[in-house]
Amino acid sequence: MVNIDLFSEPRESGVHRFLKSKFDRKRAYFVFRRHYHRALSMIARRKLPPDFANHKVIFIHIPKSAGNAVTQSLFGKSSLSLGAHRRATDWQRAAPDVFAECFKFTFTRHPVDRFVSAFAFLKQGGMTRADAQWRRAFLSGCDDIHAFIDRMRDPSFCNEVVNYVHFIPQWKLICNRKREILIDFVGKYENLGSDFDYIREKIGLGGILTKDNVTDPEFKGDQVLEASEIDFVAHLYETDMTLFGYAEQP
Template structure:
């Protein structure tokens, strides 16, 4: 009972450092837990950076085993901190990206339907509630500031590039070339099984994002995700 009281008396900067240390110790323990994704990273000398709505759950379960759990949507900096700079530089680091136009529509639909956890559900029921159509969402809500405010809409390059625009992973797979790029990774790190397609979107079958966008919506998305479009060579 004493410790919680003392914590309230600590200056904010000390509390922040304490929580930072707690998180570090937590993830170090995960690296020692059999079957855990972080331990599998060490065992395979690989690190996967999970960008939202780009097939990450399928990658984790197929490559690292059914026991492997989601790792959250972390930037390269997190893994550099947890595994150390030497390991981070030595390990094979990879990710998957997705066409920003397609990814944005998928994220909106996913959150509108409740997402995967309580925070997703709350975001869908509060922030997205006024936007009953994807067009309204894009034209009225989507700005660089708003995109940065929620994990599913953060530009993909921010997970992978440093401040000097250096790419901090060894391989960037594409959602549009999912199976082939997955096999390249599986061959590289020497583990995993045939790709399982998990957590698939329940959007209308056959729906194509190109049929959804108006010229004005396209212009808006380009203004917000111009770096993703440029760095990953995507277009509408």
């Protein structure tokens, strides 16, 4: 039986290396990679990480919403070791009875602010090998966020962006296809301190919330959007804006 490590970045196969050599800057490679990793997630996932199962909790890590700080403070572990950015539907399909018994929670972030943070994070290299490859393929030539948004006006390029994990609409991680929320508590990055305290008391775990994986604030602070660009991003994430009660201005 093949032993698959679900909590680390999948190793590149020979097929991966071949496609990478031929299409490193092409969308085809990343379309393949996205579906390949999604299939691994759905096929190989059979049980919750012990930290979740033992405490009957599930944390859905929405990228760029302080997820690593939350898992380090609650469980003393990185998000990568706890399933990373698995969707609620992944956990539900894997173990529906356990999923129903667990207290499930997440943190959302204003879509415009999250978009800027994701761009800055990836522009500076990201965290994983996949992030670095994505940066080379999709951020080359985008010296700032204005150039990036200009490129996103191309529908095919925009589609690739919003299907990459750091830019994926937040509702897709915690809702079903009907856009019904599947989890018990949706905290907000904007209320991180008080919402984290509620979680800590609710599950009886954790210490002081620490900072982790923080994007360079100076670089991020330089990425100031114009009004038309804010409108573009807000429209792109319209469901997130409405479902989670965000006003257009972050």
